[in-house]
Amino acid sequence: MIEARNIVKRYGELEVLRGVELDIAPGEIVSIVGPSGAGKTTLLHIIGTLDLPDEGSVRYDGTDVLKLKDKEMARFRNRNIGFVFQFHQLLPEFTMLENVAIPALIGGDNRHEAMERARALLERMHLADRLDHKPSQLSGGECQRVAVARALINSPKVILADEPSGSLDSQNRQELHQLFFDLRAELGQTFIIVTHDEGLAAQADRTLHMRDGVIVDQTIRNAPTA
Numbered sequence: 001m002i003e004a005r006n007i008v009k010r011y012g013e014l015e016v017l018r019g020v021e022l023d024i025a026p027g028e029i030v031s032i033v034g035p036s037g038a039g040k041t042t043l044l045h046i047i048g049t050l051d052l053p054d055e056g057s058v059r060y061d062g063t064d065v066l067k068l069k070d071k072e073m074a075r076f077r078n079r080n081i082g083f084v085f086q087f088h089q090l091l092p093e094f095t096m097l098e099n100v101a102i103p104a105l106i107g108g109d110n111r112h113e114a115m116e117r118a119r120a121l122l123e124r125m126h127l128a129d130r131l132d133h134k135p136s137q138l139s140g141g142e143c144q145r146v147a148v149a150r151a152l153i154n155s156p157k158v159i160l161a162d163e164p165s166g167s168l169d170s171q172n173r174q175e176l177h178q179l180f181f182d183l184r185a186e187l188g189q190t191f192i193i194v195t196h197d198e199g200l201a202a203q204a205d206r207t208l209h210m211r212d213g214v215i216v217d218q219t220i221r222n223a224p225t226a
Helices: 040-047 070-080 096-106 111-124 140-152 170-187 198-203
Strands: 002-011 014-024 029-033 055-060 081-084 158-162 190-194 206-211 214-220
Touching: 002 040, 014 040, 014 055, 014 214, 029 040, 029 170, 029 198, 040 158, 040 190, 070 081, 081 140, 096 111, 096 140, 111 140, 140 158, 140 170, 158 170, 170 190, 170 198
Parallel strands: 029 190, 029 206, 081 158, 158 190
Antiparallel strands: 002 014, 002 055, 206 214
8 A cells, every 4th residue: 555665864964764665555553663763753754745755755556646746745645644643733723623624624525514524523532522622621632532533534544643642641542542443443544653652562563663764673463464
């Protein structure tokens, strides 16, 4: 599904990624671990088209998305990739319902239909009684479940998560981890998760170990089926 080839990224004289090669199968849950500064988040951003490499290609189902024009790339990202960040990145002036619907509205969907899909997702996340609340009125765990619902609103093929449980307590962390695996089982989403959480990393089908801008090793638990 995803093929990254010879990904190189530099910031001035600093080479953050040094020829990364990566393949992700459909429906796979992959965790990426390594020390701070290893290049994990930079790699995730490039896979998600939020940043561009200095060299290399990223292909989704054979299409090199980094060669798309800006508007085409933005549309591809909106329709095919969902993002979950460590601090949820919800817009404080909007309700939970509005926050979840925003990617669908940006994509040009009918407002009523977008709101109905957002409502259904929030109900799925057990947040039916929080639709009109704003982020400041919710707990950290609730906000992160809203962020997951927002990532799912356009039924993307892949979810990219950057330290998704890093700001949560142990109970909310475990609930979020379980949610990812439940979603994969129910919806078939592919997950790529950058994490320092050893428990989450160990649950993934495969763990990629990064150091100094390259993938140095991997741990395979469940090999993807053809």
